[in-house]
Amino acid sequence: MKKLINKPEDFVRETMEGIIAAYGDKVRLLDNDYRILLSSYGAREGKVGIVTAGGSGHLPVFLGYVGQGLLDGCTVGNVFASPAASKMADMIRACDRGSGVLVLFGNYGGDKMNFELACETVELEDDIKTKMVLVKDDVASAPKEEAQRRRGVAGMVYAFKVAGAKAENGGSLEEVAEAAQHALDNIRTMGAALSSCTVPQVGEPTFSIAEDEIEIGMGIHGEPGLEVRKMMTADEVAETLLGKIMADMPLEAGDEVSVMVNGLGATPLEEQLILYRRVHQLLKERGISIYMPHIGEYATSMEMAGVSLTVMKLDGELKGLLGQVAKSPFYTNYNK
Amino acid sequence: MKKLINKPEDFVRETMEGIIAAYGDKVRLLDNDYRILLSSYGAREGKVGIVTAGGSGHLPVFLGYVGQGLLDGCTVGNVFASPAASKMADMIRACDRGSGVLVLFGNYGGDKMNFELACETVELEDDIKTKMVLVKDDVASAPKEEAQRRRGVAGMVYAFKVAGAKAENGGSLEEVAEAAQHALDNIRTMGAALSSCTVPQVGEPTFSIAEDEIEIGMGIHGEPGLEVRKMMTADEVAETLLGKIMADMPLEAGDEVSVMVNGLGATPLEEQLILYRRVHQLLKERGISIYMPHIGEYATSMEMAGVSLTVMKLDGELKGLLGQVAKSPFYTNYNK
Numbered sequence: 249m250k251k252l253i254n255k256p257e258d259f260v261r262e263t264m265e266g267i268i269a270a271y272g273d274k275v276r277l278l279d280n281d282y283r284i285l286l287s288s289y290g291a292r293e294g295k296v297g298i299v300t301a302g303g304s305g306h307l308p309v310f311l312g313y314v315g316q317g318l319l320d321g322c323t324v325g326n327v328f329a330s331p332a333a334s335k336m337a338d339m340i341r342a343c344d345r346g347s348g349v350l351v352l353f354g355n356y357g358g359d360k361m362n363f364e365l366a367c368e369t370v371e372l373e374d375d376i377k378t379k380m381v382l383v384k385d386d387v388a389s390a391p392k393e394e395a396q397r398r399r400g401v402a403g404m405v406y407a408f409k410v411a412g413a414k415a416e417n418g419g420s421l422e423e424v425a426e427a428a429q430h431a432l433d434n435i436r437t438m439g440a441a442l443s444s445c446t447v448p449q450v451g452e453p454t455f456s457i458a459e460d461e462i463e464i465g466m467g468i469h470g471e472p473g474l475e476v477r478k479m480m481t482a483d484e485v486a487e488t489l490l491g492k493i494m495a496d497m498p499l500e501a502g503d504e505v506s507v508m509v510n511g512l513g514a515t516p517l518e519e520q521l522i523l524y525r526r527v528h529q530l531l532k533e534r535g536i537s538i539y540m541p542h543i544g545e546y547a548t549s550m551e552m553a554g555v556s557l558t559v560m561k562l563d564g565e566l567k568g569l570l571g572q573v574a575k576s577p578f579y580t581n582y583n584k
Numbered sequence: 585m586k587k588l589i590n591k592p593e594d595f596v597r598e599t600m601e602g603i604i605a606a607y608g609d610k611v612r613l614l615d616n617d618y619r620i621l622l623s624s625y626g627a628r629e630g631k632v633g634i635v636t637a638g639g640s641g642h643l644p645v646f647l648g649y650v651g652q653g654l655l656d657g658c659t660v661g662n663v664f665a666s667p668a669a670s671k672m673a674d675m676i677r678a679c680d681r682g683s684g685v686l687v688l689f690g691n692y693g694g695d696k697m698n699f700e701l702a703c704e705t706v707e708l709e710d711d712i713k714t715k716m717v718l719v720k721d722d723v724a725s726a727p728k729e730e731a732q733r734r735r736g737v738a739g740m741v742y743a744f745k746v747a748g749a750k751a752e753n754g755g756s757l758e759e760v761a762e763a764a765q766h767a768l769d770n771i772r773t774m775g776a777a778l779s780s781c782t783v784p785q786v787g788e789p790t791f792s793i794a795e796d797e798i799e800i801g802m803g804i805h806g807e808p809g810l811e812v813r814k815m816m817t818a819d820e821v822a823e824t825l826l827g828k829i830m831a832d833m834p835l836e837a838g839d840e841v842s843v844m845v846n847g848l849g850a851t852p853l854e855e856q857l858i859l860y861r862r863v864h865q866l867l868k869e870r871g872i873s874i875y876m877p878h879i880g881e882y883a884t885s886m887e888m889a890g891v892s893l894t895v896m897k898l899d900g901e902l903k904g905l906l907g908q909v910a911k912s913p914f915y916t917n918y919n920k
Contacts, residue, residue, distance in 0.1 A: 250778045250779070250795065250796075250798070250815055250889070251855060252778070252818045252821060252851060252855040252856075252858065252859055252890075252891060253817070253818050253855060253858055254817045254818050254819055254858065259854065259858070262818075262857075262858045262861055263854045263857050263858055265857075265858075265861045266856075266857025266858055266859075266860045266861035266864075266879075267857055269860060269861050269864035269865075270857070270860055270864070270877045270879055304854070305852075305854065307852065307853040307854050307857075308853065312853075442586045442588070443586070459586065460586075462586070479586055481589070481590045482588045482589050482590050482598075483590050485588060513850065513852055514849065514850035514887050514889070515588060515887070516641075516643065516849055516884065516886040516887055517643040517644065517648075517881070517884070517914075518595065518599045518640070518641065518643050518886065519587060519588040519589060520588075520602075521598075521599050521601075521602025521603055521606070521643075522588065522589055522590065522595070522598045522599055522601075522602055523588055523602075524602045524605060524606055525598055525601045525602035525605050528602075528605035528606070529605075541606045543602075543606055545853070545881075548852065548853070550852040550854065551850050551851070551852055551889065553586070553850075553887065555588060578853075580916040
């Protein structure tokens with residue numbers, strides 16, 4: 249697998265250098281640390297901070313959501329690896345405006361362990377209040393009875409958006425955490441992969457899928473999915489992913505949802521739109537309407553081919569928060 | 585090559601169905617024709633129309649730039665094939681508000697022949713004034729002495745943006761055409777490909793590049809480039825592309841430019857940022873500053889891996905027009 253990189257060990261730092269070179273008027277490093285990105289968009293005095301963290305290799309997740317009405321800070325680790333607890337603690341300190349910090353991230357062991365330690369540290373040393381909300385939207389990663397084990401994938405973008413808007417509106421730490429949790433209770437994601445990604449320092453594809461096969465439910469680091477199938481049409485993939493989601497989170501006529509069709513890296517926008525088209529048909533047939541669809545690359549696995557489908561079931565509060573203005577160098581809520 | 589599609593012959597229609605399903609409040613079909621997209625954003629009475637056309641398979645080019653401060657209409661053909669002249673004529677008629685229509689498109693034989701016929705037709709039959717401006721930004725596609733033969737690639741996005749802003753500002757057809765041409769006189773693009781794309785109805789990659797090779801100057805349909813080289817680092821690619829551009833369009837200390845690093849389809853955003861970082865360093869060393877960089881997928885070749893680099897040399901007028909608000913479902917000028 250060819251990559252447009254320099255030394256593999258410089259991949260993360262040079263990515264961050266690119267972000268700062270391009271968008272240094274909107275985001276900045278914390279104390280010249282090339283693993284911690286903070287928002288330079290103006291924020292209201294006393295606004296609750298929102299931060300995340302995770303491994304690199306998923307842009308625009310995570311760094312791309314540092315902005316206005318989104319995240320205040322993000323720290324990243326090596327590709328697919330958690331950052332250190334000490335960096336998380338530094339970031340939390342930098343993002344506290346006296347009202348506490350929501351720590352909102354995907355349910356992965358390393359991230360969870362490190363964030364728990366970081367939260368304890370800032371509470372003890374700095375008297376900073378934190379709340380932790382874990383993203384567990386990947387339906388394929390555990391059955392419904394064990395939903396607590398599920399991994400966090402593209403649905404986290406909706407959670408960032410909702411929590412970010414709630415914080416902008418003056419919500420307290422408890423209220424912002426509740427809004428994020430409420431969004432996540434109504435978010436489900438399911439993906440399908442057509443090819444592997446390659447971790448730069450490994451240099452070989454993480455896994456292989458035969459030329460005539462597709463893996464349903466694969467994780468964004470190449471975690472095994474539910475099943476390997478013979479290659480399907482876009483319509484069949486849409487039906488399969490939506491079917492799994494609706495089996496887990498029933499929807500009925502009159503419901504309103506937002507739908508994200510997320511390209512995992514190498515899948516053309518044309519194909520994402522073809523798949524979205526079928527999801528739209530299926531929901532319409534059931535009397536379910538779609539608000540503010542998101543189609544594009546929101547959470548990737550570098551050059552992996554494939555897509556994920558995320559559905560967020562809306563109520564008045566979630567719709568209002570989703571619709572609010574938000575912007576970062578990588579995300580604009582253009583619908584407003 | 586696996587694709588998330590249904591029948592290959594439905595690829596273009598189903599892509600358009602996806603666009604309408606997702607963004608039917610912002611763009612619409614002309615007379616239910618799934619090859620002609622019009623803007624539904626409000627436009628001032630008497631605004632000069634701007635249209636383009638070309639083959640499918642390059643999203644967000646071309647359809648993605650139908651919006652506000654951008655294009656009024658776009659018609660697309662099959663993958664990598666020109667649409668018919670009759671559809672171009674229908675679109676021009678729909679986009680004329682009495683002040684004429686700028687026809688702004690890439691320099692490809694079929695598109696040119698058909699647009700010439702369409703412009704003659706609407707002038708004869710409907711008395712609609714048109715001006716034609718061709719995008720010829722691909723430095724690799726012909727030497728400087730034969731610049732008239734050059735093909736149009738990602739630089740057309742800057743031309744859409746500049747012309748769209750000029751038309752919003754009340755420019756006449758002549759003024760809008762002049763602004764587009766002035767932008768194009770100051771735009772150069774150069775690309776490099778790491779892998780091929782696959783045309784759906786063909787089903788096999790258009791060309792092949794060895795696993796340890798990169799093709800410098802390849803066209804966005806797989807037209808042969810200047811040379812095949814052993815795989816290079818991101819820094820070497822940046823230096824090579826920028827070197828070719830600056831040999832063709834000299835820049836000097838004090839100049840200001842906008843830079844587009846465009847992913848051709850499968851290249852991760854991380855790699856685009858790493859490459860941008862080096863372009864930024866090289867320009868900075870020469871005393872050249874960058875305004876409003878564009879990094880992402882702006883003009884693709886479906887699942888092709890690779891990038892293109894576009895430089896637009898700015899003056900006061902171009903900078904002002906570039907900086908104006910513009911939005912479409914696929915493009916937002918977020919810097920404002």
